[in-house]
Amino acid sequence: MSTPMGDDGELTPRRWLASLATRQRRLLRLAMLAGFAAGGATIVQMLLLAWTVSAVLVRSAVPSELAGAFMAMVATVAFRALAQWGQEVAAQEASLRIRSAARSALVERLEALGPVRLAGRHSAGLGGQLVEQVEALDGYFARFQPQLRLAVALPLAVLLVVVWLDWLAALFLLLSAPLIPLFMALVGIGAERLNRQQFAAMNRLAGQFLDRVRGITTLQLFNRTSQATDEVFAAADDYRRRSMRILRLAFLSSAVLEFFASVAIAVVAIYIGFGLLGYIEFGPAPRLTLFSGLAVLLLAPEFFQPLRTLSQHYHDRAAALGAADGLVALLGEPLPDAGGGVKPARIDEAGKPASMIALQGVSASHPGRGRVLGPVDLEVPAGTSLALVGPSGAGKSTLLQLIAGFIGPETGEVAVDADDGIAWLDQRPLLIQGTIADNLRLAAPEASEMQMRTALERAGLGELMARLPEGLATPLAERGSGLSGGQAQRLALARVFLSPARLVLLDEPTASLDEASEARVIEALRTLLDEGRTLVIATHHPALMTMAEWVMTLDEGRVVALDPGRGVAGGWS
DSSP states (O other): OOOOBOTTSOBOHHHHHHHHHHHTHHHHHHHHHHHHHHHHHHHHHHHHHHHHHHHHHHSOOOGGGGHHHHHHHHHHHHHHHHHHHHHHHHHHHHHHHHHHHHHHHHHHHHHHHHHHHTTTSOHHHHHHIIIIIHHTTHHIIIIIHHHHHHHHHHHHHHHHHHHHHOHHHHHHHHHHTTHHHHHHHHHHHHHHHHHHHHHHHHHHHHHHHHHHHHTHHHHHHTTOHHHHHHHHHHHHHHHHHHHHHHHHHHHHHHHHHHHHHHHHHHHHHHHHHHHHHTOOOSTTGGGOOHHHHHHHHHHHHHHHHHHHHHHHHHHHHHHHHHHHHHHHHHHTSOOOOGGGSOEEOOBOTTSSBSOSEEEEEEEEEETTTEEEEEEEEEEEOTTOEEEEEOSTTSSHHHHHHHHHTSSOOSEEEEEEOOTTOEEEEESSOOOOSEEHHHHHTTTOTTOOHHHHHHHHHHTTOHHHHHHOTTGGGOEEOGGGTTSOHHHHHHHHHHHHHHSOOSEEEEESTTTTOOHHHHHHHHHHHHHHHHTTOEEEEEOOOHHHHHHSSEEEEEETTEEEEEEEOSSSTTOOO
16 A cells, blocks of 8 residues: 655655545545535425424414425435435445555555564554554544535535525624634644644553563562552553543533534524514515524524534544554655565576575664674575574574565675575564464464374474363463463474475574473474475574584674584585
């Protein structure tokens, strides 16, 4: 999904919202036409009601003479209800489609940015943006956008009818009408800023709460739960005060708008009353009748109603702009260079990939740190294993991220045979809240129960599964709470076994494991090699270096040595 830019090339919230509305122009226009039809039916209903009252009081009409008028009023009311229903359905459908498109665009941007570029953003904040801030767009598209045009069309239609009845009353309405948009604009300036601050406070609150929940064990060990509770309470209270400030502004602005509308209607009522009593002889006043005067009085509130409804939904606009500000910032995150991603592996004369991984003159930089890797030249044949070693900060993880496509190279080219995808495993595997089967199906959604049990056996978790009464349906908490570090790592390895990927990238897969768990993980990695998969492992552990065919030593981002390991004999040259 494309994102609109301002004249200076910068993504702007207003243009982004406008582009979303453009994609559902047909439904929004249908909602506006249905609203206009409902407004037209209201005008007809008021005229029929004024005519009926006038007929009864002035002409002493009997009920039989008014049957047609009553039937017309019933039909008008039914048509008005149907039109209002159509307006609501069309507007809600447009809003639903727009929010779905916006959420899809955000997910695509998150996927394109990758985990490295999103490392500086809290997962709770991103979740809040995908849910709360996208949902904040609902009122803007479902209510404000259709009402924005109705606020012009319907008062104009009412004004034309009032001009036909009494042009002086229409002049009173016309002079008072600009006061409502003026106050809406004044209120909107502050409401947009407050909504933007509220969404930022909500993201902070979500991040603080999630951090405390994740670290509840550590907080209990150090007896800091009371302080953590106070911090969350303070953040929640700050969010409450900001929400109340927005509500106070909304109620105050509504009261001001209602006041001016009531004053204008009162002026029209005074004019009609004195005109019917004969106290006003200016302009059309002497020609006022009960029908024309009552019709003007009934239509006066309908003249202001679309403007008052728009003022109520004007806060939906402020909320949407406040939400869009954060969403546009995420959509405006720069993507890696188009040429910096993972390219297909080179094909040899036999039509097969010449190597699983090929790096030519590859280097990478991080903001604030400068160049952290390169230049590096490397070729890794399929079915082999390579261990990346060196001190912390030597560039091991950066090299893995380049091969995975999480970041793009500053110079050079990365070619990978990734037709079957790439399996990634680090020292903190991603485990979600759900069952063991749910976690395994992240890698293979269509995997059968037998396939999952086989993968768990090969990962060394057969004994654990035999002890679990619920088996694959055993629930796990977030981040695998309930499993030891070694069990969580082997569960992630079982996902790799289920994955069809032939290339497996591992970043410190045995970190923080005891010797027994480390031995089981290494044995499972050997099983992957026996399947003909290619392993690239960043590690400090001698046991993994021993398992690898070749060991590449990095220091300060440069290749210091490439030595044969003690794994599969022969290695590669």
